[in-house]
Each structure stands twice: as C-alpha cells, then as structure tokens.
Amino acid sequence: MLTFMASDSEEEVCDERTSLMSAESPPPRCCQEARQGLEDGDNAAQWRSQDSEDDLDEDADRYMCSGVPGQPSGLEEELTLKYGAKHVIMLFVPVTLCMIVVVATIKSVRFYTEKNGQLIYTPFTEDTPSVGQRLLNSVLNTLIMISVIVAMTIFLVVLYKHRCYKFIHGWLIMSSLMLLFLFTYIYLGEVLKTYNVAMDYPTLFLTVWNFGAVGMVCIHWKGPLVLQQAYLIMISALMALVFIKYLPEWSAWVILGAISVYDLVAVLCPKGPLRMLVETAQERNEPIFPALIYSSAMVWTVGMAKLDPSSQGALQLPYDPEMEDSYDSFGEPSYPEVFEPPLPGYPGEELEEEEERGVKLGLGDFIFYSVLVGKAAATGSGDWNTTLACFVAILIGLCLTLLLLAVFRKALPALPISITFGLIFYFSTDNLVRPFMDTLASHQLYI
Amino acid sequence: MTAAVFFGCAFIAFGPALALYIFTIATEPLRVIFLIIGAFFWLVSLLFSSLFWFMARTITDNKDGPIQKYLLILGALVSVLIQEMFRFVYYKLLKKASEGLKSINPDETAPSMRLLAYVSGLGFGIMSGVFAFVNTLSDSLGPGTVGIHGDSPQFFLNSAFMTLVIILLHVFWGIIFFDGCEKKKWSALLVVLLSHLLVSALTFISPHYGINLVSTYIIMVLMGIWAFFVAGGSCRSLKLCLLCQDKDFLLFNQRSR
Numbered sequence: 059m060l061t062f063m064a065s066d067s068e069e070e071v072c073d074e075r076t077s078l079m080s081a082e083s084p085p086p087r088c089c090q091e092a093r094q095g096l097e098d099g100d101n102a103a104q105w106r107s108q109d110s111e112d113d114l115d116e117d118a119d120r121y122m123c124s125g126v127p128g129q130p131s132g133l134e135e136e137l138t139l140k141y142g143a144k145h146v147i148m149l150f151v152p153v154t155l156c157m158i159v160v161v162a163t164i165k166s167v168r169f170y171t172e173k174n175g176q177l178i179y180t181p182f183t184e185d186t187p188s189v190g191q192r193l194l195n196s197v198l199n200t201l202i203m204i205s206v207i208v209a210m211t212i213f214l215v216v217l218y219k220h221r222c223y224k225f226i227h228g229w230l231i232m233s234s235l236m237l238l239f240l241f242t243y244i245y246l247g248e249v250l251k252t253y254n255v256a257m258d259y260p261t262l263f264l265t266v267w268n269f270g271a272v273g274m275v276c277i278h279w280k281g282p283l284v285l286q287q288a289y290l291i292m293i294s295a296l297m298a299l300v301f302i303k304y305l306p307e308w309s310a311w312v313i314l315g316a317i318s319v320y321d322l323v324a325v326l327c328p329k330g331p332l333r334m335l336v337e338t339a340q341e342r343n344e345p346i347f348p349a350l351i352y353s354s355a356m357v358w359t360v361g362m363a364k365l366d367p368s369s370q371g372a373l374q375l376p377y378d379p380e381m382e383d384s385y386d387s388f389g390e391p392s393y394p395e396v397f398e399p400p401l402p403g404y405p406g407e408e409l410e411e412e413e414e415r416g417v418k419l420g421l422g423d424f425i426f427y428s429v430l431v432g433k434a435a436a437t438g439s440g441d442w443n444t445t446l447a448c449f450v451a452i453l454i455g456l457c458l459t460l461l462l463l464a465v466f467r468k469a470l471p472a473l474p475i476s477i478t479f480g481l482i483f484y485f486s487t488d489n490l491v492r493p494f495m496d497t498l499a500s501h502q503l504y505i
Numbered sequence: 506m507t508a509a510v511f512f513g514c515a516f517i518a519f520g521p522a523l524a525l526y527i528f529t530i531a532t533e534p535l536r537v538i539f540l541i542i543g544a545f546f547w548l549v550s551l552l553f554s555s556l557f558w559f560m561a562r563t564i565t566d567n568k569d570g571p572i573q574k575y576l577l578i579l580g581a582l583v584s585v586l587i588q589e590m591f592r593f594v595y596y597k598l599l600k601k602a603s604e605g606l607k608s609i610n611p612d613e614t615a616p617s618m619r620l621l622a623y624v625s626g627l628g629f630g631i632m633s634g635v636f637a638f639v640n641t642l643s644d645s646l647g648p649g650t651v652g653i654h655g656d657s658p659q660f661f662l663n664s665a666f667m668t669l670v671i672i673l674l675h676v677f678w679g680i681i682f683f684d685g686c687e688k689k690k691w692s693a694l695l696v697v698l699l700s701h702l703l704v705s706a707l708t709f710i711s712p713h714y715g716i717n718l719v720s721t722y723i724i725m726v727l728m729g730i731w732a733f734f735v736a737g738g739s740c741r742s743l744k745l746c747l748l749c750q751d752k753d754f755l756l757f758n759q760r761s762r
Contacts, residue, residue: 144534147534147537441640486552495637498637502708504671505637
C-alpha cells in the first residue's frame with residue numbers, strides 16, 4: 059500500500075538529544091493509516107494461524123492512499139508534482155534493495171531454490187506428468203491460498219471493528235518475533251553453509267539475539283528511521299525467500315496474478331474488506347499499527363525552533379524545501395494544503411511534530427515484488443536478462459501507480475500494475491527475448 | 506576465467522555509464538525516473554524485435570542452415586529500426602510530458618529537451634549494454650578456457666569494449682536524434698538510423714575484431730563531436746573549460762569562499 063502521510067507526533071517529546079522517531083504512526087487523519095493498521099492486524103492474524111511459514115498480509119498492505127481530500131486542486135497537483143519525483147525515488151530505493159537482497163541470495167545460496175516440501179496452503183503437488191493436471195493443481199492451490207487470505211482479512215476487519223487491539227498487537231509481535239529470530243537464524247545458517255564459514259554457537263546466538271532484539275525495538279517501539287527501514291526491508295526479503303522456496307512453480311505465478319486481482323477488488327469495490335477497514339479507521343481517527351508498513355518519511359524530530367507566536371494554530375511555516383534531504387532538518391515546505399489540517403492547539407510552544415511528507419508502502423508489496431523477481435532469477439536458466447526485465451517492469455509499474463495516486467488522490471492498490479507488467483515481461487522475455495539474445499550473443503552480433 | 510576478468514570487463518563496459526549516472530543523474534529524482542522509463546522503452550522495442558524474429562523463424566519452420574543466419578541478420582536490422590522508432594515514440598512522450606509539466610507549474614523549470622535527450626540516450630544505452638553483456642559477464646566468473654576451439658582468446662575484452670561503445674553511442678544518438686526532432690531536421694534522424702545500422706552491420710563480420718571495433722570507435726568519436734556541437738558546445742567553450750576559465754568553474758570558486 060502506498061500512502062502519503064501527514065503525521066504529527068505530538069505524543070512524543072523530542073529534544074535535541076533524541077533523534078528517534080517513534081514507530082507508531084501518529085493519529086491518522088487519512089484512510090491509509092487505518093488500512094495499514096488493519097493490514098498489520100491482518101498480518102498478525104495470518105501469522106498466528108500458521109505454525110511455520112506464513113502467507114503474509116498480501117491483501118492488506120497493498121493500498122495507496124492519498125492525502126487530504128478537498129484541497130484546492132490546482133495547488134494540489136502542483137505540490138504533488140513537486141514532490142512526486144522525490145517520493146518515487148524514495149520508494150524505488152527500498153524496493154530495489156529488497157530485490158537485490160533476494161536475487162543475490164537466490165543466485166548464491168542453493169537452499170532457497172531446492173524443493174523441500176510445500177506449505178500447507180498449497181497442498182496439491184505439481185509433480186504430475188500431464189500439463190492439464192499440473193495446471194489444475196496450481197489453480198486449486200491458488201484458490202486455497204486466496205481464500206485463506208480473504209478469510210484472514212475478514213477476521214481482521216471483525217477484530218478491528220470490535221476493537222480487539224491487544225489481540226492484534228500480540229499477533230504482530232509474535233509474527234515479527236518469528237521473522238526476526240527463526241527465519242534469520244535459518245538464513246544465516248544457510249549463508250554460512252554456502253560460504254563454508256564456521257561459526258560457533260555462542261557467537262551465533264549473540265548475533266541473532268542482538269539482531270532480533272534491536273529489530274523488535276525498532277519496528278514496534280522507537281528507533282532511527284533508517285534502521286527501521288533497513289529492518290523492514292530485511293524481513294520482507296526473508297519472507298519473499300520463504301515464498302520462493304515453498305511455493306511450487308506454476309502455483310507461484312498463478313498466485314501472483316490472483317493476488318493482484320484480489321488487491322484491485324478489495325481496495326476499489328465499495329464492499330471490499332480493505333476499503334471497509336479503511337473507512338472504519340477513518341471514522342475512529344485512530345493510529346495504525348506501523349509494524350508492517352515501510353515508511354519513507356523524511357521526518358525531523360530534533361531541536362525544532364519555537365513557533366512564531368503570531369502564527370499560532372497554523373503550521374504555515376516557511377520551511378526551506380532544500381533542507382528536506384538531510385535527516386536533521388525541517389522536513390517540509392510550507393505546503394500544508396496537501397496534508398491534513400494541523401490539529402489545533404499549538405499555541406506558540408515548541409513544535410514537536412513534523413509533517414511527514416513521506417510515502418508509505420505496505421510490506422506485502424515489497425514481498426510480492428521480490429517474489430516475482432526472485433522467481434524470475436530462480437527459474438530462468440541462469441539468465442540475468444529475465445531478472446532485469448522484471449525489475450524494470452516492476453519499477454515502471456510502481457511509477458505509474460504513484461502517478462495514478464497523484465491524479466486520483468484516493469486509495470489505490472499498489473500491486474496490480476507492477477505485477478501485471480512483471481508477469482508480462484517475465485513470460486515474454488523468457489520465451490521470446492532470451493532465445494533472440496542468446497542467438498545474437500553466440501554469433502557475437504550487437505544490436 | 507577469474508575474478509580479475511570479471512571485474513575488469515565489468516568496469517570497462519559499465520564504468521563510464523556508471524560515472525555518468527552517479528555524477529549527472531543520481532542526484533535528481535526526475536532524471537532517474539526518465540532514465541528508467543527510457544530503459545523500459547528500449548526493453549519494449551527489444552520485445553517487439555524478438556517477436557518479429559520469432560515469427561519469422563516459425564514461418565520458415567525452424568529449418569537449420571544458412572537461412573537461420575540470414576534470418577538473424579534480418580532480425581538484427583529490424584531490431585535497429587524498431588529501436589529508433591521507439592526512440593521517436595519516447596521523444597513524443599517527453600514532449601507531451603514537458604508541456605504538461607510546464608502547464609501545471611509554470612514557475613518550476615522542467616528539464617530541458619537537451620537534458621532529456623541525454624538522459625533518454627543514457628537509458629537506452631545502459632539497458633542495451635546490460636542486456637548484451639550481463640550473461641557473458643556472469644559466465645566469466647565460472648570455470649572455462651576462452652578460445653579453446655580456435656576462437657579468439659580476447660572474447661571478453663572485445664565484448665566489453667563493444668558494450669562500452671554501444672552505450673556511448675546511444676547517448677550521442679539520443680542527443681542528435683532529439684535535436685533533429687526539435688528542429689525538424691529529418692536528415693539528422695536518418696543519419697542516426699544509418700549509423701546505428703552500420704554499427705550493427707559491422708558486428709556481422711565478427712571474427713575480425715580489429716576492424717569492427719576500430720571502425721565503431723571512429724563512428725563513436727564522430728558522433729560524439731557532432732553531439733557536442735549540437736548540444737551547444739563550441740571550440741571556445743571547450744577551451745575555456747579545459748583551462749578552468751569557464752563561467753561555471755569561476756562562479757563555483759567564488760561561491761566557495
């Protein structure tokens with residue numbers, strides 16, 4: 059889910075010595091936050107129901123939400139374009155990093171390309187001799203997987219509607235515990251095996267414990283933004299690797315296609331579960347669980363200057379837009395129109411909050427993008443062209459999705475366009491371009 | 506083949522492109538986006554070329570023999586045509602986009618067409634180079650002996666240099682092409698197309714690396730000089746730049762005091 063967010067962190071006191079940013083999103087005034095919380099709960103719900111691997115928040119985190127409704131439109135467009143490009147890059151970088159980690163692991167660690175059983179969500183095997191049977195099995199696997207996801211989402215909506223926040227939080231914590239400790243341990247073990255490096259158990263436990271504990275703190279409580287982003291990228295990559303390993307070939311492709319369709323339906327249809335979640339959260343004006351959303355916000359929370367008393371109640375401070383880039387500078391220019399109107403009641407005191415002019419993308423998006431590229435890297439016959447083509451296709455899809463977000467200014471799913479492009483380019487590159495390029499290369503022709 | 510060959514060839518082929526990217530494009534988000542869109546357009550053109558070649562092959566029923574070689578050559582030449590066509594399509598798209606940007610925020614300076622020409626050329630070039638060379642590069646990390654069957658042992662080096670020249674040529678072609686489109690000088694477009702066809706055709710005489718590589722480099726130098734003058738450079742500005750007396754350098758020095 060891609061979101062623009064305006065947040066205020068009035069609940070935390072920041073002074074010059076803390077440059078930590080709370081992982082908690084500030085009180086949402088926009089739909090995406092609710093959606094995120096719901097997805098997190100969704101994910102949590104899904105986590106709990108699985109013993110080992112989980113099928114993460116595929117449905118929940120693929121939404122995009124725009125900023126404030128009802129803004130002067132001309133100004134909005136201008137402002138969007140003004141930071142449209144920057145936000146696209148702020149999302150390109152983490153998506154690229156996640157894909158690089160996944161592709162590097164797939165190409166070097168053989169564990170993740172070995173077939174060692176399947177998830178319980180994809181019970182039908184693909185080892186049948188006939189093509190028709192294999193296709194049927196993969197479609198059945200997809201149906202089961204998608205129905206599990208739909209059931210989870212609905213369960214989550216119900217939980218959220220009945221305000222079972224502790225339950226959802228517990229789920230989230232359990233799922234990140236599993237990712238950060240168990241899967242990291244397995245991953246580290248396989249990497250050490252691949253490179254034939256010996257590590258004794260005390261060192262291993264110390265490493266994994268530190269990694270996991272800091273990760274839990276960063277994701278669920280407070281931590282530097284960069285560290286939080288790094289951890290989210292790493293857990294998305296770990297999750298994607300699990301999917302790549304345990305989903306059978308054809309099922310993976312059909313599931314990717316089906317997930318995009320479901321995403322589209324769930325976000326845009328009036329009775330879609332995710333849309334309902336968003337609306338509920340919007341009505342309640344509640345914070346969303348941040349643990350499963352990647353936030354690219356450039357938030358500055360250190361040493362803010364005192365508000366000019368004459369401009370009380372308005373966040374119309376003339377920030378220097380050039381200073382957006384560094385971490386410790388006033389993040390946002392004076393374009394309050396795009397964001398929610400600031401909460402009243404900042405009478406000349408130190409402005410602790412900073413408007414996040416960032417974009418948020420759900421981790422499910424990261425995971426499925428990486429699954430697509432990782433599968434392309436794993437199943438291609440050592441061919442890098444297919445992987446690169448899928449990578450470019452996904453980035454272009456992300457670009458287009460952000461453009462649509464800027465145009466429509468409402469919740470949009472982030473998966474469909476990218477996954478469609480990715481799938482088209484995967485199949486066409488693998489079947490058409492690869493033989494062409496291979497033949498050209500063998501005759502040493504250049505086009 | 507060793508890591509030395511891998512890194513050496515990788516940096517020969519992609520070093521200049523990487524430097525160009527880091528110093529001119531990486532700092533501006535809009536340019537990065539246009540670069541990636543350019544790469545995407547090249548990819549789509551390659552897709553269409555492969556489709557054409559595939560259909561031609563199925564029509565001739567995949568018979569082996571000299572007809573396959575001719576089909577391949579035809580495929581390569583058609584691919585060049587399709588690439589230039591997509592360059593034109595990208596030009597049209599950029600024109601519309603910059604008009605759109607200008608109408609939306611007239612104060613903000615949208616990137617100029619010349620800059621977009623450079624960025625698009627680099628996008629095309631990087632994608633083209635990567636697709637041509639990356640599989641070869643990854644093979645160079647593995648075991649093997651080059652030229653054991655009598656082929657040239659300089660295979661990797663030759664491919665790396667060829668990739669480099671193709672990337673640079675795409676940059677220059679992009680600049681010249683867009684300028685020709687802007688000024689409606691269709692002869693410039695024709696020259697770009699013909700030189701691209703020539704470069705591709707030169708690779709058909711592939712075992713004779715010397716000839717094809719040297720002539721391609723000569724073409725690149727000529728294109729580079731033309732692109733330099735088209736982009737607004739002149740002998741005088743070049744001299745000032747080299748002697749560190751140009752306006753930007755002086756202003757930069759002033760500012761840092």
